[in-house]
Amino acid sequence: MDEKQLLMIPGPTPVPQSVLLAGAKPMINHRGPEFAALLAEVTAGLKRVFQTDHDVFILTASGTGGLEAAIVNVLSPGDLVLSVSIGVFGDRFATIAKTFGAKVESLNFEWGQAVDPEKLRARLAADKKKDIKAVLVTHNETSTGVANDLSTIGPVVREHGALLLVDGISSLLAMDCQTDAWSLDVVVAGSQKAFMIPPGLAFIAISDRAWAAMAGAKMPRFYWDLKKAKDYLERGQTPWTPAVPQFFQLREALKILEAEGLQACFARHARLAAAVRAGVGALGLKLFADPAHASNAVTSVKKPDGIEVSALRKLMLQKYGVVLAGGQQQLQNEIFRIGHLGYVSEPEIIATLGALGLALRELGSKVDSWAGVAAAVGSLGG
């Protein structure tokens, strides 16, 4: 029997029942009229989510495939790229660029901190010859639970003239991302995050400036070729057979999200994130992320004194059915992470903090088991 679980990781996130079942519809011809109507509808919905009037394409791939698409469509081998990284996913974006032959210069910030836009501005200002062709940045760094301020970073990069490529895989819908207003040239998102649908699709928004760069971009591309995606979209198709169930699910999820409204969706994520942070703090735990830049999608928590992260996660899973994420790479045993994006409710946040309090006590902490619940309830308000 499958055990009931509370999936509190930063993706895959829980999926509403109506969205799960939308994926169980019979298959259709991906080159027929029903799919064309579906593709048009979800593409229009995505443009509203990305807050863009430009192109958005849907790729059958994980989010990382979307990052690869971002790189190979607009760059050439030898191009100088400035990677502005604050964690695992920022580093991954840079590695992809390197893999395809870009010269990557790193402007890294301490894990747990956000990008300092002034340092970025200074580096770009020093590039008098405009050698830097693109800047890579992560909107929400899932590995550290830090959100970067794209409303500042976007204009800083535009002032220089480089393309700004954004990993928004875990940020879209969990936080405001104004693709056009903030001058973001390429933005990549993933289906299994705040979109409330299973993994299998990546979304990619492309500005007119990115299209212009694409004409001269020489990195090899076939599966990720967005020119092909555009040609096929005009006929109501995707170049390659799409993951049809996730397209059905995207339509259903977008209906739910449009009924809620973008601003309400952002506010919901902010409210839940604040409750988690309050609860975690009340349990005597410390946030890993700089509180000034803590993410509304995922909260990173430092290892409790005297308790192994692996033991805590195991107890949470086996006794309480709460699935938490560990740390990645050098943070593996240093932090754990609570995802609170997508289809997560206030009672589930409370349940998670209750289980966390109980588990901490069982593992030797002297904390009041229910202190996290009380603080989260206070944060959520009446």
Place this chain on the structure above:
Amino acid sequence: MDEKQLLMIPGPTPVPQSVLLAGAKPMINHRGPEFAALLAEVTAGLKRVFQTDHDVFILTASGTGGLEAAIVNVLSPGDLVLSVSIGVFGDRFATIAKTFGAKVESLNFEWGQAVDPEKLRARLAADKKKDIKAVLVTHNETSTGVANDLSTIGPVVREHGALLLVDGISSLLAMDCQTDAWSLDVVVAGSQKAFMIPPGLAFIAISDRAWAAMAGAKMPRFYWDLKKAKDYLERGQTPWTPAVPQFFQLREALKILEAEGLQACFARHARLAAAVRAGVGALGLKLFADPAHASNAVTSVKKPDGIEVSALRKLMLQKYGVVLAGGQQQLQNEIFRIGHLGYVSEPEIIATLGALGLALRELGSKVDSWAGVAAAVGSLGG
């Protein structure tokens, strides 16, 4: 309301209800123990389907992504590749190789015909210096309805020493594919064909010789990097977030297929294909494919005299709910195609041929409407 349809195209194919619903299970942590068990189970099942003791990996992508993975993992820019093409998908495989910098020599055969293994043998025998690093071949050419004889081609290529890369996207399970016994080095398949699950996954089998080539292969790869896939598989994970619903569905479909047995599955496809060919012939229509090499997955039919393919497909869809595929590229108005792979029953074959007879009459043919049904029933036997 969604209209009832008989989806008779060569993918996406109809999905059994139990498989559809298996995809509607709640999400799980893709880095947790349940997914590790699932991944181990379906990987073992795929090895039996591919008839290989070597590695098989599951990629979150369309089949074309699997083809790109095949190319970029084992080749270097400048490598000489022999493309043995008999249609659209063979040409696509060659285009991918060219896109990533291979020198591609084409050994093409007329569309509707299969590869002549003796011509392939002669070309390889002339390559005394062993310049040809890989041979690309399509097992089942979906665009023309022709199956190549890999049991002959495999040993011919092995004798030369080049790697043999096989597009088996629409062939696996619809026809015998003995990866190890026939010396196939890389075989790619797609989920939405005879596997009876929705699109979203590509499967790729890799021989030891292909692994050896991979060590020196210099084409850039990140998302498709099979070395990463192998490292993660050893920990029960995929490098990137997998399309979890399709993994659940693959487990369910493999259970159904294992209960049937591989040989019975091939025989079922052969029986349905023969019935379709008999029925089409009895309706006075001509096969596009050389009958000696006609595919057991899809039947290509020449445009009926005096009837437009588009008009026929439209009437079949709108009046009878039967979805047929058109031709591709230069065959667009020359043929239509009937898919009969995966979850397709004998009564559905009969229904399709009945609708086809009625539609032909309505469009002016003098044929006996039910001649196709009678011939198919005769072919299927008692």
